[in-house]
Amino acid sequence: MLVQPYLFFDGRCDEAIAFYREVLGAEVTMLMRFRDSPDPPPPGALPPGFEDKVMHANLRVGETEVMVSDGPCTGGPGFRGFALTASLPDEAEAERVFAALADGGQVQMALERTFWSPRFGMLTDRFGVAWMVMAMPNE
Incomplete structure (x- = not known):
């Protein structure tokens, strides 16, 4: 079993990727934007202008893979006790x-x-x- 963190950046994913590349030496091993998805999202699923945002990316930070996205966070009163x-x-x-x-x-x-x-x-x-x-x- 492999458990990996998945972080949502509410439209700031490109900025976060650049920051973690500079600070942590993160390497982008995969990146897909919403406009590149083989299946377009249903009408109204994304805010206007989100087609250039990050749908999914993988970052390698040292020996760790972290997944990141601008995409809709699960939201709601979720678990917040993590670092x-x-x-x-x-x-x-x-x-x-x-x-x-x-x-x-x-x-x-x-x-x-x-x-x-x-x-x-x-x-x-x-x-x-x-x-x-x-x-x-x-x-």
Whole structure:
């Protein structure tokens, strides 16, 4: 079994992809726009101008595949208790990634030393995605 995160960006997916490429070195392994779909959406299913938005994309971030879209989110009062975790090889890289993700976002816990990591912090980025950033402990 493989469980993967799927993130919806409410029309800002291209911006999010560019941001994660710059900050995390994300690689786009697949991208399809609504206009490229072999089956057009039913009339009225998409807001005007959405034909150039991202219907589906796959991003490789390190060893992880993350799926992203502008497409209609499941919406409603859903489960909100989640965060993506970025485990970085050292403190300097953890500090760089944390600062970049925090730019335009909101820090919940500043990057600091914990009993499990030399640097750990929590934030929500500019797209509303919750992150936990940590430096891997030296063994």
